[in-house]
Amino acid sequence: MSNVFPVSDHVARMKGSSTLIAAAAAAEMRANGIDVIDLSVGEPDFDTPEFIKRYAWEGLEKGLTKYTATAGLIDFRNAVVGFYASQFGAEIELNEVAASCGGKQALFNAACALLNPGDDVLIPKPYWVTFPEIVTFCRANSVFIETEQTDFILTADQVADSITDRTKLLIINSPNNPSGRVIPPDEMRKIVEVCAARGVYVMTDECYLFFAYPPAEPFSLATLPEELREFVCVAGSFSKTYAMTGWRIGYTIASEQWTKAMVRLQSHSATHPTSFVQYACAKALRDTENTMAAVESMTSEYERRKNWFVPALNEIRGFKCSMPDGAFYAFVDVREMLGETFKTSADVANVMLNECYTVVTDGAGFGADGFLRFSYATSMDNLRTAIDRLGNLFGRTGVQTA
Ligand SMILES: Cc1ncc(COP(=O)(O)O)c(C=O)c1O
16 A cells, blocks of 8 residues: 555644553563563553452343443442542532543543633643643643652642643642652642632543552542532543453543533543443442452552562662652652663663563653653562562662662
């Protein structure tokens, strides 16, 4: 074929996902028989809890194999309302909830329903790779907020200083991918107050909601009073906190009007997430005892790994990493290593890949050149092997700090 495919301007402007590029490099090495340690994946290594699988089967047996309403089964939406009431004391209404095919579609729906070409969207750095790409797709402009001076924790003052007449939306993500930082609830509330006072909307990606390590606590913006929630869209997901990445289910919690606009958009794209998956998730959200026990057991295992892994990373010569508050990523500052041999953190990542078969994600894709993201959603054996290999490659300082 000789024709060059005329990719649309919308898509041509979007970049491929850097997290998927690292995973593809790992897969290729593995296919060539190399024993690769892949710390690039943003996916739980746990299987979906058995009782949720049984609920899906129950849904199939009940004949839930047909279309549902575009916003999702009433039962699913009611279960989200009930779950947020029981877990967080949130007072949300049925018509403020819509089902989506994962957190990613929830974010996409929310942004596309709000943004016009030329709008400015505030995105704190470091950010999840998809945020600026969705903004680009909408022909809006990403305006980045530097947060390193506050240890990568966004503050209301930083938001206030960044808002202009063109600002339409702020995107936040706490617990954060890639930094592992959690914005304290009081600061989150202040951030929304600053935005609401200037008519700026807030999209909050709560996909790691329950992965907050004490003293950090799970906190949802769905708990804000109605006058603030009017400006907020919560993008929720079952992928990470319930180990259900492949099921493709998430939801939005937003004002009735914002929800209606998102549902209109979704009615012409995915329509709705899989019917019996919605059924299973509704059952799981009502079965809070089993669901929260599963979430707690996964969270405490991530915490155990983090408590071993982060000090061990800090012992590698040139690596600097503070203890994450949430999610399952260690965000390592390698700027001390840059100079003649390594010009960028991508060079460090490449050497790790080629010389000790350890795959991580370069920070540049997250707006943080000079950093590397290590996922600890993998076994302790893998983490130990990675540390051994990195110690041999770069050397150890003999000092473990966190
Ligand atoms: C911050 C963040 N938001 C959203 C997603 C996507 O979640 P989902 O699988 O629900 O689409 C991810 C996945 O890596 C993520 O890290």
